[in-house]
Amino acid sequence: MLESIGYCRLSIYTGNIAIVVIFGAFTMHTIIPNESAMLLFAADIAQSLKAGSVVFLEGDLGAGKTTIVRGILNSFGYTGAVKSPTYTLVEPYILAEQQLYHFDLYRLGDPEELEYMGGRDYFDSNAICLLEWPEKAEGFLPTPDLRVFISYHANGRKIEIVQ
Numbered sequence: 001m002l003e004s005i006g007y008c009r010l011s012i013y014t015g016n017i018a019i020v021v022i023f024g025a026f027t028m029h030t031i032i033p034n035e036s037a038m039l040l041f042a043a044d045i046a047q048s049l050k051a052g053s054v055v056f057l058e059g060d061l062g063a064g065k066t067t068i069v070r071g072i073l074n075s076f077g078y079t080g081a082v083k084s085p086t087y088t089l090v091e092p093y094i095l096a097e098q099q100l101y102h103f104d105l106y107r108l109g110d111p112e113e114l115e116y117m118g119g120r121d122y123f124d125s126n127a128i129c130l131l132e133w134p135e136k137a138e139g140f141l142p143t144p145d146l147r148v149f150i151s152y153h154a155n156g157r158k159i160e161i162v163q
C-alpha cells in the first residue's frame, strides 16, 4: 500500500541513515534535529500515503507524534490547528483530496472501547488513519502499512520507520 520512502530525500535532513532490508520489509533510522525538520520529514511520509493507509506513531509523551500528524496534514494542504484528540480519541479531517482520521488512544481504557466507538468503520473507510498510542488498542487494529517509532535523542529525536 505504500511506496518506499527514498534514501536520497531523507538523507537531506541528516546524512546519517541506515536502511536495512529484511525479508521485503525495511527499517530506517534517522535523527531529526528539531520541529521544522520533523515537519519536512512528515511531508515525505505523506507522499507515500494512499487512501486507506494506516500509520502507527509510537513514542513517549512529547516525542513528536502529533508533530508528524501536523506535517502530514500540512502537506495535504491543511493549515489549521492540530491537537491530539486526547479526550475525543479521534479527530476527522476532510481534506481536498483525502479524508484522514487522527487517533490518540492514550486514554483508551480498554481496547474494546474502540469497537463501541465504531473503530472498524474508520479503518474500513478509504480514509488515511494515523494513530498515536496504537499499543493501547492492541488486537483491535488493522495491520499498519507503516510504523514510526520516535524516541528522545541528545540531538533531537530518533526515528525508526518500519514498513
Ligand code: ADP
Pocket: 032, 033, 034, 035, 037, 038, 059, 060, 061, 062, 063, 064, 065, 066, 067, 068, 084, 132, 155, 156, 157
Ligand atoms: P507527542 O504527540 O508525541 O506527545 P508532540 O508532537 O506534541 O508530541 O511534540 C512535543 C514537542 O516536541 C513539541 O514541542 C515539538 O515541537 C517537539 N518536537 C517535535 N519534533 C521534534 C524534534 N525532531 N526535535 C526536537 N523537538 C521536537
Ligand code: MG
Pocket: 065, 066, 084, 104, 132
Ligand atoms: Mg500527541
